[in-house]
Amino acid sequence: MQDAWIPLALSLKVAGWATVLDIVFGVAVALALARWRSSARDIVDALLTLPLVMPPTVLGYYLLVLLGRRGPIGAWLDTLGIRLVFTWEGAVIAAMIAAFPLVLKSARSAFESVDPQLEQAARTLGMGETALFFRVTLPLAVRGIVAGALLAFARALGEFGATLMIAGNLPGRTQTLSIAVYSAVQAGDDHTANFLVLVTSVVSVVVLLVAGRLLPQHSLLTSR
């Protein structure tokens, strides 16, 4: 039974890294999209939202083909001694891409709902653009970003299809909670499956409760 803690710890590590990377890239891209005035904006937005609607197996196949040892990116990484297939870092990439649209969408709408007059007022008071972003725009948008990040964390925690394809099923190394559940069910080991499913459910409820506590007014996560 202590075996369940290894996949749980791995899942938390993978989802944590994926969420941190999603926040960094998601906020940057969301800001760019919110400010960019071009008709190509919607196309870029749609492309970046694809992981939300694409089957995870399609995403996993893209990743395997691109990041595999014989893929264009994977071959280059291989010369640097970096292997992503069958590693927990590969699982982070899969979870990160799968969850990215959730941060992007939330952050973009958060930035777009910031009142431009407030930013204009700060500028007239002599604030520089960098300070403006960190002291006016970001604080006004932070609630939406955090909401997106929590959803992304939950999504990353549940990632299965793409992760299985790129990171494989290596017990103790890439076997996350969802893959451990899959393995237990395939093997007909209902005892372990029941326990893992219970752990997963409890963790998911805790994530949603924490999200609700942090964001009492956010409609995406709570009914209030």
Place this chain on the structure above:
Amino acid sequence: MNLRVSAVRHPVRTIALYMSVAAALSVQSAAARADELVVSAAASLTNAFRAIATAFEKVHPNTKVVLNFGASDTLLQQIVNGAPADVFASADEKAMDNAVTAKAVLPGSRRNFAMNSLVMIVPADSHLTVQSLRAALAQPEVKHVALGNPAWVPAGRYAKAALQHEGAWSIVEPKAVLASNVRESLDYVARGEADAGFVFGTDAAIMPKAVKIAATVPTQTPVLYPIALVQGSAHAADAGAFTEFVLSRSGQAILAKYGFQPPQH
């Protein structure tokens, strides 16, 4: 009343409506008339059973064979949990033993229909030399070894037992990439992601350009494929005809074409 009025007013439209309804109904009844026979077969049988199904449908035009491939234990779990399968063909006797124990199949209908070999494969461009399995797999450039998860994939079970017998399991275990079925381990080696892998001889033969056989691995038990009728099948007669076809001369000829050997009795 209204219908009659409109039929008089728009005779062409009404006839077109009747015809399309009739067409839709006839399509549906044709689909219902053809019996659908669900055959759950081990992943290693994918190519051979597709050909067998096509040949069977030619002889039995009223039966449509629906094939469901996967690791043998995966298929068994589906059947135990009520999947509407009619025939079960597994890649080892253990999966079928479990099916009998779980009362998922009719024990009297069980027959062995094919035999296979276990091979160690490497990517086609690999320079790995194999004097002994132990020495080859212990080499540091062998970082990942793909094999079916022994907990539910027969090819993995045969591989684990053979490696344990050779005293090489402790070398392979930390390098093992556990695949969900035998074809997944084949794919990992073909892509060069795994440096070596264990599959059936018939699997390796599918990708002669991507993988090469480094060694034929002697197995502890012969690689026998049993087939049986699923308990409570709604298409028992068709299911029986299908298993008979697999065991018939034409069925055996198709299996031989894909590299399977006849079972030894």
